[in-house]
Amino acid sequence: MQSNTSFTIDPKIDAITKRIIERSRDSRKAYLANMENARKQGPHRGVLSCGNLAHGFAACSNNEKADLTGLTKANVGIISSYNDMLSAHQPYQQYPDIIKQAVADVGSVAQFAGGVPAMCDGVTQGQPGMDLSLMSRDVIAMSTAVGLSHNMFDGALMLGICDKIVPGLLLAALTFGHLPTVFIPAGPMPSGMPNKEKARIRQLFAQGKIGRDELLDAESKSYHSAGTCTFYGTANSNQLIVEVMGLHLPGASFVNPGTELRDALTKAAAKQVTRLTDLSGNYMPIAHIVDEKSIVNGIVALLATGGSTNHTMHLVAIARAAGIIINWDDFNDLSAAVPLIARVYPNGHADINHFHAAGGMAYLIRELLHAGLLHDDVNTICGKGLARYTQEPYLEGGELVWKEGAAVSGDNEVLATVKAPFKSDGGTKLLKGNLGRAIIKTSALRPGKSVIQANAMVFESQHELQQAFEAGRLDRDVIAVVRYQGPKACGMPELHKLTPPLGVVQDKGYDVALVTDGRMSGASGKVPAAIHVTPEALDGGLIAKIKDGDLLRIDAESGELTLLVDEQELAKRSVSLPNLASNYVGMGRDIFGAVRTKLTGAEQGACSLFDN
Known part of the structure; x- marks a missing residue:
């Protein structure tokens, strides 16, 4: 036809x-x-x-x-x-x-x-x-x-x-x-267990309110x-x-x-x-x-x-x-x-x-x-x-x-019209500032969560953040910075495990956001997340110079991603490269070194297949 x-x-x-x-x-x-x-x-x-x-x-x-x-x-x-x-x-x-x-x-x-x-x-x-x-x-x-x-x-x-x-x-x-x-x-x-219920159970587990048996039962009913x-x-x-x-x-x-x-x-x-x-x-x-x-x-x-x-x-x-x-x-x-x-x-x-x-x-x-x-x-x-x-x-x-096919939506809570949409924009925003360029997904953000200005807490793995959450150190207005997660650093893994703890902190009433040179993908949701920050930390990005307590601003309305620290102070700071050796050994990672070092930046596709 x-x-x-x-x-x-x-x-x-x-x-x-x-x-x-x-x-x-x-x-x-x-x-x-x-x-x-x-x-x-x-x-x-x-x-x-x-x-x-x-x-x-x-x-x-x-x-x-x-x-x-x-x-x-x-x-x-x-x-x-x-x-x-x-x-x-x-x-x-x-x-x-x-x-x-x-x-x-x-x-x-x-x-x-x-x-x-x-x-x-x-x-x-x-x-x-x-x-x-x-x-x-x-x-x-x-x-x-x-x-x-x-x-x-x-x-x-x-x-x-x-x-x-x-x-x-x-x-x-x-x-x-x-x-x-x-x-x-x-x-x-x-369809299995509703996604909203699955998310609720994950947060209960993150809070220690249910055990692993209950969590596994829920996950198995979701992916069945x-x-x-x-x-x-x-x-x-x-x-x-x-x-x-x-x-x-x-x-x-x-x-x-x-x-x-x-x-x-x-x-x-x-x-x-x-x-x-x-x-x-x-x-x-x-x-x-x-x-x-x-x-x-x-x-x-x-x-x-x-x-x-x-x-x-x-x-x-x-x-x-x-x-x-x-x-x-x-x-x-x-x-x-x-x-x-x-x-x-x-x-x-x-x-x-x-x-x-x-x-x-x-x-x-x-x-x-x-x-x-x-x-x-x-x-x-x-x-x-x-x-x-x-x-x-x-x-x-x-x-x-x-x-x-259908000319009229069968469920107005799932499919809307262009004339009466759920949002007037597509929910993906480019952030720019002295930290470089990043992407933020705004389509799932709650009202009033588009602009976050708070002090940084810096981590160099998602596991460090999890430990801080379990110790109660994240219970504050905070922008969590998880760096050295970019393509060249460790292959840019998904950081799915960040969502439940940050969601718990947000639900307690705190202003919470994430800045990372890693990925969150389609699972990113209600927590504002400036992701794919480029240049990445290992490639000379300013994200490598952020310290605990630095003031950060994420503005998904104006498209701003800024480290609010004086330029003279930043010029004095040196970069202390963490020990990334554990990222390169085991589970097959040993043989991917040549691929990892050839990966382009996130905005260039994080790809090793083309000449730069």
Whole structure:
């Protein structure tokens, strides 16, 4: 279905898009030239020697060998993040067989090209393994590149869903941008314990009012089956962004695993990629889908729903892989132009299943398109025009069909309208000042908590802060500074464990905030948090010179992040580098030294894959 409706883009969105296009002119041109050069080599099996090709299809059936030798039928490479420890990725176990049969049904071939690692921040939070989390994105990208490097494929299918996996797959897919590529999600687990109740129990545990048995029981009722976690963190932000960028089938993101509709969407996605190859006459590579307008659409949708702040890094790196240059000014200015029209935990009480039931992606895209906040004139895996994504999938008589999605919200507490939003802005703000640049997520802040001025208490790990909390030292107006958590220092781990203790202190009536060069991601909520501070402490950032008792100011309204200490005093201060040796040994961290030291700053994507 082609878009038959004309949408007028909002002048503010248009102006930001145009400046990104202009800023990226040379790099985007060079990228597209590289992708066209790769395409001109033709079906890549045609350049392989007989020995090369024999190795490439040695395990195939005789019919498949004949198809691949003839160079008239597509060969689709499958990249999967399957493992059966992580709930979000466990459903992918059966996908390759489903995909291979679906592709065979339309006369083509699919081969499993490679697996990529998939780690979970939920398992590793507060543990040494978390130090590998952000770096795993680049490992996933490199692993995907290895899988696609055999010159055997006309298209690709990417099976990934969670925090670093989808960004890593996207980075690699754009490196092979001449290939048509479709992303296939697995969907969220059914709803369990309400997120508000889960948060309440976590705080009770932090206060010592319940024991570990009660906490584990609550967590197990929250994370209880196969599928993605149901809160709106980075994993579900990934799915929303990928769909708005036209890389999923319409309405595919939030269908639960293990359902007939989920399997039907997987089969349809597998068939769709064969229709986009250079052999089909309808060539549509991912390089022609992910452009400046597509990137802006992804950011707009993220902001309109209060999604994960991790994407202030991931989308920067993803755009860079496509020759597009974006920065935090773009996020800030788009946030000012885009209202918040979704409330999903931690920005509200609903989970992602409630969002889906209230109208989900079809409603969201329709509302933003009609308000001129999304570009309709983009390519997608389903053709030209994002309006196709205002439809949602159904099964009728066992057949997959699409119908127009909800035009009216099914729950006004979960999905609002652009004219009557939950907030007039997208809830992501750029902070600037003598401490550098940082991001703050304001969409979940309580009234009166946008401006915090208080004395600093300095920590060099989240564990030190936890100890101070347990000793009662945080019971005051305080801005906690947790530093040496940036990319070069220790790989920039998530700091999830900071949320419960700081939330407890805030609930006691104190003014509380956080300043860190680390990450808080989609789980950041009611406590004001200036995160991703750059330059980081290990890279010469002023955050390294803060002392206990220094006065700090965070103003999420004006965009200020200031250390209120005289410049002459700061000039006298030296930096005492803590002993970080324990961050570099054990749990695999020993072998990531070269990656860690090459990581760029947070605003440059915290990425090791590109030359600075």
